[in-house]
Amino acid sequence: MTTRIVELRRGILKKNDELAVGLRQRYAATGVLVLNLVSSPGTGKTAFLELTLRELKARGARVAALVGDLETDNDARRLAASGAPVRQINTHGICHLDAEMIGKHLEDWAGVKLDQLDYLFIENVGNLVCPSSYDLGEAIRVVLLSVTEGEDKPLKYPTMFNSADAAVITKMDLAVPCGFDRWAALKNINEIRPGIRIFETSAKTGVGLEEWLMYLEQKRKGQGR
Amino acid sequence: MHELSIISSVVDTVTESLAAYPGAQVKEVRLRVGALASVVRESLEFCYGIATEGTPLEGSRLVVNELPVVMHCVPCSADVTLEGVQSFRCPRCGEPCSDLRQGRELEIEAIEIEEADEVKK
Numbered sequence: 243m244t245t246r247i248v249e250l251r252r253g254i255l256k257k258n259d260e261l262a263v264g265l266r267q268r269y270a271a272t273g274v275l276v277l278n279l280v281s282s283p284g285t286g287k288t289a290f291l292e293l294t295l296r297e298l299k300a301r302g303a304r305v306a307a308l309v310g311d312l313e314t315d316n317d318a319r320r321l322a323a324s325g326a327p328v329r330q331i332n333t334h335g336i337c338h339l340d341a342e343m344i345g346k347h348l349e350d351w352a353g354v355k356l357d358q359l360d361y362l363f364i365e366n367v368g369n370l371v372c373p374s375s376y377d378l379g380e381a382i383r384v385v386l387l388s389v390t391e392g393e394d395k396p397l398k399y400p401t402m403f404n405s406a407d408a409a410v411i412t413k414m415d416l417a418v419p420c421g422f423d424r425w426a427a428l429k430n431i432n433e434i435r436p437g438i439r440i441f442e443t444s445a446k447t448g449v450g451l452e453e454w455l456m457y458l459e460q461k462r463k464g465q466g467r
Numbered sequence: 468m469h470e471l472s473i474i475s476s477v478v479d480t481v482t483e484s485l486a487a488y489p490g491a492q493v494k495e496v497r498l499r500v501g502a503l504a505s506v507v508r509e510s511l512e513f514c515y516g517i518a519t520e521g522t523p524l525e526g527s528r529l530v531v532n533e534l535p536v537v538m539h540c541v542p543c544s545a546d547v548t549l550e551g552v553q554s555f556r557c558p559r560c561g562e563p564c565s566d567l568r569q570g571r572e573l574e575i576e577a578i579e580i581e582e583a584d585e586v587k588k
Contacts, residue, residue, distance in 0.1 A: 244582045245494065250484055250575045254476050254498075337469055372469045374505050375573065400552040401503045404567070433554050436563030 258376055261341035265348075265379030272357040275462040276364065278378050280402060281386035282395075283368030286412040288317045289445035290386065291365055295324035297455060298361060306354050308347055309365040310339040317365065327354045338372040339364065341379060360462060370399040381465060387431075388413040389422035396430040403434040408441070410454070415444040470510035473573070474518040481578055485523055488580055493527040495579035501534045501572040502552050508533065536570035 253259060269276045279287050291307060298305045306327040309317045318330035329351055331343050344364065348356065356362070364380065366373045385406035387395050390413060396403040403409070409431050417424065424442075431440055439457065443450030481496055500506060508531045515529040536549040540557035546568050547557050556563050 244584055245579060246488075246491075246582060247577050247579050248484065248488070249577045250480070251577075252480050252484075252575045254473055254480070254573045254575060257476075336472075371505050375469070397553055401505045404503060404552070404555065405571075432563070433556075434552075436555055436565050 255375060258341045261345060262377035262379040265341055265345060266381075268356065269362075269379060269381065270465070272359070273465070274356050274359040274362050275382070275458065275465060276362045276378075276380045277382045277384055277458075278364045278366060278373075278380035279384050279386060280366045280370070280373045280406070281368060281388075282370050282391060285368070285386045285388045285391065286445060287365050287368070287386055288320055290410065290412055290443065291363055292321055292324055293445045293448070293451060294363070294454070294458075295321060295326045297451060298458070299325055301455070303360045304358060305361045305363070306359050307363040307365060308339075308344065310343070310367045312336070312367065321365075327351070329354075333367060337367060337369050338376050339366050339378060340376045344378050361458065370395070370402045374402040374405050382407045382461060384408045384410055386410045386412055387427070389417045389420050389427075393423050393427040393430055396427075396434045400434045403431060403438075406435060406438065408439045408457070409435070410441045410443055412443055412445065414442050414449055415446045470506055471514045471518060473506060474511060474514040477575055478518050478522050478524055480575055482523055484578070485580070488582060491580040491582045493524045493578055493580055495528045495530055496524065497530045497532060497576040497578070499532050499534060499572045499574050499576045501570040502536050502549075503567075503570040504573040506573065532576065534569055534572055537568040538564035539566040539568050540564050541566070 281287050295305050307321050308329050308331055309321060310331045310333060311317055312333055312335055315330040318328045321328040329347055331347055364378055383406045385402055431438060441450050441454045485491060511531055512529055519525045536552060537546050538549060540547045542560050542562050543557055547559060
């Protein structure tokens with residue numbers, strides 16, 4: 243018997259990474275700005291996105307959303323109230339969205355063409371662990387954190403916060419009753435992802451939204467066609 | 468949380484690569500896992516036994532080589548190794564670092580196989 247070491251050097255998520263590269267090229271070619279929204283369940287991704295879609299539409303932007311959940315199309319129905327095209331992705335037990343699911347759902351999405359969109363939002367499955375490993379080809383990964391979750395969330399889930407391009411604090415209207423330590427939260431986010439852009443928002447009062455919308459517009463213009 | 472699907476992907480990749488070595492037995496599979504890869508060594512090991520059952524990898528060892536986070540520190544103009552993942556600051560000068568050089572790896576490094584010697588005629 244001969245023992246032999248075979249070097250493989252293969253990325254375990256290579257298939258996903260390759261698909262994500264393809265998606266990223268497609269997005270760039272059409273000029274659509276794609277954002278991947280990640281957070282724990284219950285942070286308020288859907289409420290924040292509802293408001294974002296509505297406001298962007300009101301300003302004449304062409305927007306659409308894909309929304310991932312294990313089961314139900316409740317979120318898609320909520321988001322569709324904004325008037326934007328919305329498609330639900332049910333993962334049936336899988337804890338994250340991957341590039342293949344995105345590709346498939348873009349492929350046969352009746353009436354939606356990437357080159358006719360300004361923004362495509364992908365609301366990931368509520369989970370602060372697994373979605374961090376799966377590139378969806380997005381231009382911007384947005385991590386959301388609510389004031390009810392505790393200021394140390396970034397320290398507990400460093401991978402997700404470290405891989406994000408922007409952070410959104412939600413439910414700021416509850417900051418006082420929850421005893422939210424704003425300074426500690428900002429410090430913890432910065433400790434894990436130094437210099438990241440942070441938005442302090444409330445989908446209820448609309449606080450922080452203007453700044454967020456300006457950021458989106460600036461990013462979309464910045465990537466060019 | 469998704470360690471089982473990761474290990475299943477490892478089994479598929481290794482099985483495919485065995486096509487070049489007919490009759491070989493897998494002894495060991497070595498992974499490189501960065502501290503920011505979001506996977507837990509114990510979970511990988513637990514899933515490995517289950518996922519390899521009935522495959523050419525059954526009975527082989529899983530070796531997980533864990534890699535610390537390495538950042539590039541601009542003021543020090545050097546790559547620096549972080550002690551953990553709780554603070555992304557240079558351990559030398561204390562400045563925040565955002566240029567990640569190592570830590571997200573999730574890859575199959577190598578496999579160790581045993582090949583039957585050719586029978587000489």
